[in-house]
Amino acid sequence: MNLFQLRAFDAVAREGSFTRAAARLFISQPAVTGHVKALEEHYQITLLRRTARRVELTEEGTRLAAITRAMFGLAEEAQAMLEANRQLLTGRLEVAADGPHRVMPMLAVLRERYPGITVNLRLGNAQETLAALLSEHADVAVLTEIEPRKGLHLQSLCQSRLCALLPVNHAWASLEHELPLDALHQQIMVLREPSSTTRQTFDRACAGAKVQPRVLLELDSREAVTEAVAAQLGIGVVSSTEVANDPRVLARPLAGPGLVNQHMLGCLERRRELRLIQAFLSLADDV
Numbered sequence: 110m111n112l113f114q115l116r117a118f119d120a121v122a123r124e125g126s127f128t129r130a131a132a133r134l135f136i137s138q139p140a141v142t143g144h145v146k147a148l149e150e151h152y153q154i155t156l157l158r159r160t161a162r163r164v165e166l167t168e169e170g171t172r173l174a175a176i177t178r179a180m181f182g183l184a185e186e187a188q189a190m191l192e193a194n195r196q197l198l199t200g201r202l203e204v205a206a207d208g209p210h211r212v213m214p215m216l217a218v219l220r221e222r223y224p225g226i227t228v229n230l231r232l233g234n235a236q237e238t239l240a241a242l243l244s245e246h247a248d249v250a251v252l253t254e255i256e257p258r259k260g261l262h263l264q265s266l267c268q269s270r271l272c273a274l275l276p277v278n279h280a281w282a283s284l285e286h287e288l289p290l291d292a293l294h295q296q297i298m299v300l301r302e303p304s305s306t307t308r309q310t311f312d313r314a315c316a317g318a319k320v321q322p323r324v325l326l327e328l329d330s331r332e333a334v335t336e337a338v339a340a341q342l343g344i345g346v347v348s349s350t351e352v353a354n355d356p357r358v359l360a361r362p363l364a365g366p367g368l369v370n371q372h373m374l375g376c377l378e379r380r381r382e383l384r385l386i387q388a389f390l391s392l393a394d395d396v
Contacts, residue, residue, distance in 0.1 A: 111151075117144035118156060118170075119177035123246065125164055133201075182245055189383045200385050205231040205247035207238040207306065208331070210351045211266065211372055212251045215392045223388060235306045242375055249389045250375045253306045262378045266393050271311055271368040272352065272360035274338045274345035282359055290318050290365035298344045299326040299337040306370065311346045314367040 120130035121141065131138040149156055156170035166174055200223075206212035209232060216228055231241055235253055242250040243261075257263060273288050275281055281288060293315075301308040315322065326342055328334050331351055338345040339357035347353075348370060352360045374393055376386050 111144075111148065114144040114148035114151075115177050116181065117141045118148055119174065119181050121145060121157060121164060122166060122170065122174035122177065127164065178245055186380065186383065189385070199225040199227075201227045201229065202385050202389060203229050203231070203246065203248045204250070204389070205233065205238045205241040206251040207233065207235045207253050208251075208348075208351055210348075215251075215389070218392050218395050219389060226385065226388075234304060236304065239375075242377070245377070248376065248380065248383075248386055252373045252375050253370050254310065255373055255375065260378050261375055262381045263373045263375045264390060264393060266372045266374050267350065269348040269350040269370050269372060271307065271314070271363050271370070272347055272349050273363055274334065274347045274352075274358055274360050276338055276341045277357055277359055279344075281361060284361055287364035288361045290314060290363050290368065291320050293322045293344065293363075294320045296322050296344055297342075298322045298324050298346070299328060299334055299342050300324050300346055301331070301334060302327050302329050307346060307348055310368065310370055314363075314365060317367055318365055 120133045121127055124130045124133055127138050127141050131141045154169055155167050156173060158165045158167055231247060238250050238252055239255060241247040255263060326337055328337060334345040335353045335355055335358055347360060374390055380386055
């Protein structure tokens with residue numbers, strides 16, 4: 110069994126691209142392609158399906174990727190243990206986050222403290238971020254309202270409060286105090302999709318307070334909500350840590366129970382002692 114071929118396949122499986130796999134391994138793209146082709150020909154198996162836009166795993170490729178991810182993950186842990194006394198001068202950290210606003214200040218501090226570390230940042234919704242961490246596509250993650258589970262290390266990062274997002278010329282824009290949640294009863298609103306953590310928190314709070322907003326538009330990103338509010342299509346809801354710096358809109362904190370979200374840093378418990386992961390977790394106190 111050729112470990113170079115398996116390493117090349119593992120990199121393509123992780124990155125979904127021969128080009129990105131080559132960059133990950135610091136070798137040429139033809140070398141990666143040659144290793145994977147040789148692996149498939151030797152074992153008479155199709156592991157990857159090439160399309161015009163991307164590389165997809167076959168069923169056999171998916172099964173092999175689960176093995177190589179664990180195998181090379183353990184090799185990376187062994188290397189990290191052997192180099193535990195060395196300074197963090199170089200390295201690569203895979204970070205997943207359910208939004209850019211909380212993670213970017215952390216990455217700025219990380220770069221200042223360890224300029225040689227390369228970071229690959231994956232942004233997605235709460236479910237995608239947790240899945241990336243649990244599948245070891247990410248070393249660490251910034252998560253919101255995550256339930257504790259066996260094998261997952263979590264530590265507190267910060268709290269945020271839900272805010273009503275208003276057009277700058279809205280009648281409530283001059284308010285200097287919190288906006289009561291019941292003020293949104295029967296108000297026309299533009300909200301994130303139902304699977305969004307912000308939306309779920311808002312829906313639970315409304316149900317508890319018997320508030321029934323008129324949701325006439327559902328959008329799949331914070332940026333789209335901001336644009337809809339700026340176009341005066343309705344009132345939006347946004348986390349206090351994710352308010353856009355946009356002169357067309359402004360945010361007013363909502364008053365009522367159940368409107369606070371807890372944000373966490375997470376990693377797999379068995380990888381918690383790795384130096385790069387420790388370095389990132391330590392940033393929580395500095396941001």
